Amino acid sequence: MLSAAPLADGRAEPLSPPVVAVRNLRRDYGAIKAVKDISFEIQEGEIFGLIGPDGAGKTTTFHILGGVLEASGGLVLTMGRKPRDMRLQIGYLTQQFSLYPDLSLWENLRYVAGLREVDGAVFKERAWYYLRLMNLDQFPDRLAGQLSGGMKQKLALCCALIARPRLLLLDEPTTGVDPVSRREFWDLLSNVARDGVTVAVATPYLDEAERCSRLILMHEGLVLEEGSPASLKENLGCHRLELRSGRLAVLERRLLSVGRGAQPVLKDVQTFGDRLDVLVTETGAGETLVRQLASGSGSIDRGAGEDNGGTLDLDIEVREPTLENVFVARLRRDEPEQVRLPFPFSPSVASTPGSTNAALPTFSAIEARGVCKKFGSFEAVKSVSLKVGYGEIYGLLGANGAGKTTTIKILCGLIGPTAGHMALCGQASDLRRESLRQRLGYMSQKFTLYDDLTIKENLEFYCGVYCVPEKLKQERIAWVLRSSELTGQGGLLAGKLPGGWKQRLSFGAAVLHQPEVLFLDEPTSGVDPLARREMWKLIRDFARQGTAVLVTTHFLEEAENCNNLGFMVAGSLVSEGSPSQIKAEQPGTLIELTLADLPAGYAFLKENLPPWRTSMFAHALHVVLDEPQIELPLLREKLSRGGHQVLTERPLPFSLEDCFISIVQRSTGKTV
Amino acid sequence: MHLERLDFRLQLRALIRKELQQILRDRQLIFLLFAMPILQLFIYGFALSPEVDRLRLGIVDHAGSSISRALAASLVVNGVFEVEESGGTEAQLARKVQDGQLDAGLIIPADLERRYRSGQKTRVQVLIDGVDANTAGIASGYVGQILAAFNRQLTTGTQLPGELVAPQITFAYNPGLISSWFFVPGVIALVLNLVSTLVSSAALVREKDSGTLEQLLMTPVSSLQILLAKIVPLSFLLMITVFVALMVAFLVFHVPFRGNLLLFLFVSFLAILVGISIGIALAAYSENQRQSLLTSFFVNLPVIQLSGAIAPLESMPEIFQWMSLLNPLRYYVSCVRAIILKGVGLEEIWPNVLALAAYALILLSLSSSRFRKQLK
Known part of the structure; x- marks a missing residue:
């Protein structure tokens, strides 16, 4: 091969030496082996992703690449030399915000530039270039502390770029940043990569990982998989069937009762809010099996009560597997799935065990009608009405500042609304009463547990204030420890736990008293995909026992777990429905385009369409068109006149993230 | 439920x-x-209360009586003060205190004996070197304390109530430092x-x-x-x-x-x-x-x-x-x-x-x- 012909996964044949070369890298902290033996290369202009569960060694790897930590063994070269010697060529964005909150945007930039020996006219020119690129140029004098989370990360990115590094290291740059800002941030990264900067990024969001040109999946200090998102999915050798049915729980039970061993075609069953995802090795055989189960023929373990063996309505769609499927499947191969211990439910007001959704109260668990909240002249929540029934999982979604947190606080009775009607557990007055609060569970966005108490002390404390009787206490504490994989670690200080474990433990503490209504404010932030999936199983267990669940999240992929969703924009609830409904009601069509010169085509479309309608993924562009029959030919023509050759085009199903972005953009109306 | x-x-x-x-x-x-x-x-x-002792004290005794001698002795007896050459006159005593040759000076008026006998209050003047504020405070405190004890001694002897010898302390801005x-x-x-x-x-x-x-x-x-x-x-x-x-x-x-x-x-x-x-x-x-x-x-x-x-x-x-x-x-x-x-x-x-x-x-x-x- 002579020239830079594209490889199978779209990557150009490397001509220059790799920007990063890692061979047999090791790093120990005392007896702990954080990184055991990893090797990879990053080519110029790549957006290279590191994914993996908590404690996989991603941050350590970044520290070594950034030249702030020495390797214990192996070879690490950045741009052909030791990272320490190349530090001026490396931009590094750490997990924490690395800005000075009491300096202005401009002062922060100037400070970082000073450290990196950039000053004078060069600094000014670059500072303005990046501020304009990030849409931050209107307020260079604003204090960094007053910026929103998304803006802070953009400013941090500016700071990392000001010295024009050749390599940019980003360690979970979008944790806690809302989906709109996240997409914007990734669009910016595409621009940066186009400028010739090589980007290495660690992320817990697998939808973001889709936008990397190549990925490695790390686990316990080793690289498990390497390749482009497309090749990883292909290597999985599975197809994903999306199943929808009116009686999802019954279908799920039948599928699970078949077992993985008995039917080798069936690889995995995952439950979402209004659908099941089934991984099968072969589409035809898989579909046949599922239809057989749905029709009630064959040997089915009827299980408890409600499965009367009848035929279920069924709708099957064949999709390609997601990166999450890859992630979970690959990690499961190493660690067999743990047997889950169900929560020791005791019969409660809302339900009786074994008869799911039977004997539920007729009134809603949470009911809000026209609820408003004003802070001074600022209207944080504008006439929100919603209902959450017992046994329902309701997801409240919205960008930062959309009023989600205020709404949750009103819904759980922490603050009173300025106007409107609120009822909790069928009671409309005196929502702060202690006896009512005992029936609620609440997991706040900030840390629920006391850092300076041990895990056990924390759990015993919550048992105490909720008056969990002594005979149930030990059993439930044992359950929390087991479900968060912390059995035997009860004496550990809660503050010493990594973020993901803390969240799982907080969830356990919030449900110790088996609440009737459960409020979860971003419960899975910082939790890795595998643990996240387990947590959602637990949430579903509670819902099936009759608990009403209200949850907020920034992960739109996991909003699929909700039965119903509400989207908030600027204090109003603008759209409501089940995930499938929301996607179906979404106007327009999502079109995937592949172009000969992707970055140039992307820039071109950005100029010619409202910016939110286009976003760049690893090997394709996503474009939202309202009437593709008319618009697509026009667009094609426009592109070819601009000198951009369209290779392929195909319609794609909307993801919830696409819906979210477009709902937000349409209702703010700025760019339509 | x-x-x-x-x-x-x-x-x-x-x-x-x-x-x-x-x-x-x-x-x-x-x-x-x-x-x-x-x-x-x-x-x-x-x-704040270092044990200060051997402070240099000059005495001008105009009374020259047994009571005035007893008073001077009470100041010296516990080792806090040591009597040094006073110069004899009030003016010289004052200069010596000012120059730092003495830490404190005591002036006992001539009518001490007479007033004591008639049960009247007598004022004795105490001069203290104020340069070292702390020592000054402590010295004045000691003088006050010792005179109070002396008073008690006198009153128990004569069974007359009240203070008989009242120190009038010149640098006594800090009477509490006892x-x-x-x-x-x-x-x-x-x-x-x-x-x-x-x-x-x-x-x-x-x-x-x-x-x-x-x-x-x-x-x-x-x-x-x-x-x-x-x-x-x-x-x-x-x-x-x-x-x-x-x-x-x-x-x-x-x-x-x-x-x-x-x-x-x-x-x-x-x-x-x-x-x-x-x-x-x-x-x-x-x-x-x-x-x-x-x-x-x-x-x-x-x-x-x-x-x-x-x-x-x-x-x-x-x-x-x-x-x-x-x-x-x-x-x-x-x-x-x-x-x-x-x-x-x-x-x-x-x-x-x-x-x-x-x-x-x-x-x-x-x-x-x-x-x-x-x-x-």
């Missing part, structure tokens, strides 16, 4: 246990509670005030700071329980602080404990409640620990200065003496001095105890209602 019944005591127990666990695990708070009182007592007790005995009760009050406000505001603000307060408010506990759980363990621990301070006073400074221990513990408890109330108020108005700590300086410094714990109130301008009546700590300081040093009982100090109790009650209800309002 299988919801468990809420049990006030059970919940309170869980809250208090958690509070104790948090405090006992916080090295900084433990240091504040137990090490700081000891440290402060040592610093104030030793640094000995560590004077300091120790004051320092106990000072430390108790500092520690109780700091620790209680830290315990409350920490909960606000870390966001766990919101979580706590969602649990079925009342704001009364939350506050009680903060106050009860702290009061208990601070009572231990009082005990520790008392032991140091007793063992290290040999301060006699003349009064009723129970009465002392009771007034200390009231003072602790006052301190905790101030802490709660600080926490109610602060967003984070740093803010409450900084604000505590603005509150605590004047409270301590205007309490008479360090500088005697009598040495202050009158307006400050009046202002000190608004200061709850003032009442505690006088109670403690009276109980420890004078050994008096409730019959003597009840107005102070009453004032302290009233302040404790008012401040506690004000600050807790303010904090509870914030919880809603």
Whole structure:
């Protein structure tokens, strides 16, 4: 091969030496082996992703690449030399915000530039270039502390770029940043990569990982998989069937009762809010099996009560597997799935065990009608009405500042609304009463547990204030420890736990008293995909026992777990429905385009369409068109006149993230 | 209905246990509670009342009588002063003190004997080298103390009441500096005030700071329980602080404990409640620990200065003496001095105890209602 012909996964044949070369890298902290033996290369202009569960060694790897930590063994070269010697060529964005909150945007930039020996006219020119690129140029004098989370990360990115590094290291740059800002941030990264900067990024969001040109999946200090998102999915050798049915729980039970061993075609069953995802090795055989189960023929373990063996309505769609499927499947191969211990439910007001959704109260668990909240002249929540029934999982979604947190606080009775009607557990007055609060569970966005108490002390404390009787206490504490994989670690200080474990433990503490209504404010932030999936199983267990669940999240992929969703924009609830409904009601069509010169085509479309309608993924562009029959030919023509050759085009199903972005953009109306 | 019944005591127990666990695990708070009182007592007790002896004293005795000689002897006898050449005249004595050749000068008027016989008060003049303010203060204090003792000796001899020899001290701006005995009760009050406000505001603000307060408010506990759980363990621990301070006073400074221990513990408890109330108020108005700590300086410094714990109130301008009546700590300081040093009982100090109790009650209800309002 002579020239830079594209490889199978779209990557150009490397001509220059790799920007990063890692061979047999090791790093120990005392007896702990954080990184055991990893090797990879990053080519110029790549957006290279590191994914993996908590404690996989991603941050350590970044520290070594950034030249702030020495390797214990192996070879690490950045741009052909030791990272320490190349530090001026490396931009590094750490997990924490690395800005000075009491300096202005401009002062922060100037400070970082000073450290990196950039000053004078060069600094000014670059500072303005990046501020304009990030849409931050209107307020260079604003204090960094007053910026929103998304803006802070953009400013941090500016700071990392000001010295024009050749390599940019980003360690979970979008944790806690809302989906709109996240997409914007990734669009910016595409621009940066186009400028010739090589980007290495660690992320817990697998939808973001889709936008990397190549990925490695790390686990316990080793690289498990390497390749482009497309090749990883292909290597999985599975197809994903999306199943929808009116009686999802019954279908799920039948599928699970078949077992993985008995039917080798069936690889995995995952439950979402209004659908099941089934991984099968072969589409035809898989579909046949599922239809057989749905029709009630064959040997089915009827299980408890409600499965009367009848035929279920069924709708099957064949999709390609997601990166999450890859992630979970690959990690499961190493660690067999743990047997889950169900929560020791005791019969409660809302339900009786074994008869799911039977004997539920007729009134809603949470009911809000026209609820408003004003802070001074600022209207944080504008006439929100919603209902959450017992046994329902309701997801409240919205960008930062959309009023989600205020709404949750009103819904759980922490603050009173300025106007409107609120009822909790069928009671409309005196929502702060202690006896009512005992029936609620609440997991706040900030840390629920006391850092300076041990895990056990924390759990015993919550048992105490909720008056969990002594005979149930030990059993439930044992359950929390087991479900968060912390059995035997009860004496550990809660503050010493990594973020993901803390969240799982907080969830356990919030449900110790088996609440009737459960409020979860971003419960899975910082939790890795595998643990996240387990947590959602637990949430579903509670819902099936009759608990009403209200949850907020920034992960739109996991909003699929909700039965119903509400989207908030600027204090109003603008759209409501089940995930499938929301996607179906979404106007327009999502079109995937592949172009000969992707970055140039992307820039071109950005100029010619409202910016939110286009976003760049690893090997394709996503474009939202309202009437593709008319618009697509026009667009094609426009592109070819601009000198951009369209290779392929195909319609794609909307993801919830696409819906979210477009709902937000349409209702703010700025760019339509 | 299988919801468990809420049990006030059970919940309170869980809250208090958690509070104790948090405090006992916080090295900084433990240091504040137990090490700081000891440290402060040592610093104030030793640094501010160094044992000064062999001060050079010049005497101009115009009386030349047996009483005046006895007076001069009483000053020398315990080794604090040593008599040196005075120069004979008042002018020369004054110059020698000014030049620093003498630390102190005593002028005994000629009519001492006559006035003593007729039972009248006599003024003796004391000149003190004010360059070294500390030594000056101590010297003047000793003179005052020795003359007071001399007075007692004279009156018991003659059975005449009242002061007969009154020192008129020229540099006596600091009449309180008598000995560590004077300091120790004051320092106990000072430390108790500092520690109780700091620790209680830290315990409350920490909960606000870390966001766990919101979580706590969602649990079925009342704001009364939350506050009680903060106050009860702290009061208990601070009572231990009082005990520790008392032991140091007793063992290290040999301060006699003349009064009723129970009465002392009771007034200390009231003072602790006052301190905790101030802490709660600080926490109610602060967003984070740093803010409450900084604000505590603005509150605590004047409270301590205007309490008479360090500088005697009598040495202050009158307006400050009046202002000190608004200061709850003032009442505690006088109670403690009276109980420890004078050994008096409730019959003597009840107005102070009453004032302290009233302040404790008012401040506690004000600050807790303010904090509870914030919880809603």
